[in-house]
Amino acid sequence: MSVSVLQRTVLDPAVPYVGTIFGGLEPGQMVVVHGTVAPDADRFQIDFQCGCSVKPRADVALHFNPRFKGSSCVVCNTLENEGWGWEERTYQIPFARGNQFEIIFLVLPHKFQVSANGKHLLFYKHRVDFARIDTLGIYGKVKIGTIGFTSQTSLHGSQLSSLTASSLNSEAGSTESLDFTLPYTANIPDGLSLGRTMVIKGEIKKDAKSFSIDLKSAGSTDIALHLNPRMKDRAFVRNTYLYNSWGEEERQLRDFPFHPEIYFEIIIRCEPQHYKVAVNGVHQLEYKHRFKDIRKVNLVSVAGDISLYDVRVW
Missing domain, CATH: 2.60.120.200 (Jelly Rolls)
Incomplete structure (x- = not known):
């Protein structure tokens, strides 16, 4: 996935991070996260949220959660009305404690497509309307270097x-x-x-x-x-x-x-x-x-x- 054109970049944000996704998300848009897993990390998470409310907790369209205890895996889920849905797990985890990473979240009309460190990792079908997503949250034992948002162009973009x-x-x-x-x-x-x-x-x-x-x-x-x-x-x-x-x-x-x-x-x-x-x-x-x-x-x-x-x- 090409990430050469970034609309906006957040540099060295403190974690936990909660930031607005200006203009929301559209098909063809990507969110690119560079960071480093803490040496003592048990988990971290990247949440595509429908708001930033804490009480009641805002819905989470995509909860992306690498875990390092026991059998390392990436857990994905959706939170609606303060209740979690069914977990989807990926055990071929590309992250390791103390290592740097790049994660690219690509928004498609019916799913997220996620790659890590240059390779496809998983896809996650939308359970709620992605148009509701307006907030990105990052939590856990992780240091974030940059968060990049590509320009909002349709898959049928009009350039060229x-x-x-x-x-x-x-x-x-x-x-x-x-x-x-x-x-x-x-x-x-x-x-x-x-x-x-x-x-x-x-x-x-x-x-x-x-x-x-x-x-x-x-x-x-x-x-x-x-x-x-x-x-x-x-x-x-x-x-x-x-x-x-x-x-x-x-x-x-x-x-x-x-x-x-x-x-x-x-x-x-x-x-x-x-x-x-x-x-x-x-x-x-x-x-x-x-x-x-x-x-x-x-x-x-x-x-x-x-x-x-x-x-x-x-």
Whole structure:
């Protein structure tokens, strides 16, 4: 998840911390928390609250609670009318006493998606309307360095040039008649060139098997870049289709960055010798050009087991 544009940052707040989330939260917005777990910590918590009342206690839409006693875990829950719901526990805990951390909370229309230290951690479906959230609370044995809030932009944000199947030559910034139905194909205005960058945003379906992103040349069957995440094999396959045949697959990758039911952002940048590919703000791979005349790469196609939210180029 890209966190390069912060609307507001809170520096070195004292804990316990209770602060207003100005303007509330919207889909596509992120809250980024950097901190350090105390060496003697038994737990800490980050609460997305519906107000700051103590008596009666304000509702908590998301209670995010790493615990370090016994079997370490992260507990998530919701407090309504001063009563807790059922706990959801994650035992693959990425936090340790005395260690630094980065947590990113991404707000989606029907859930929170949470990553920690650059990797997906969990998602938590909304039990109350996230539009009610107006306060962030942080408590427990933890030191917070920064709390960052990204600008409030919809998942169908209007910046850059949006590529739409229904309006292939729409002007930059237009969001009218956006159609991201799959399979999806759109023109890349003026084709690729060095330095040109594309972002594809979507959400992987629950029982997904695979999806694909293809950069192609109109009027031929050639595929300059084929990106194909495969969930069952946990493989991020890259290839090129030339002269009516596939080349040799590339699969090497340190960590597989895709998971069912999570939101993702794939960024593709065209460099002189290769494409650079990042997923959720983390560089993943480079793919050398096999289709040499990149100016002829003027189509992008997306297909497979995802919900497609946006495709943009600049």
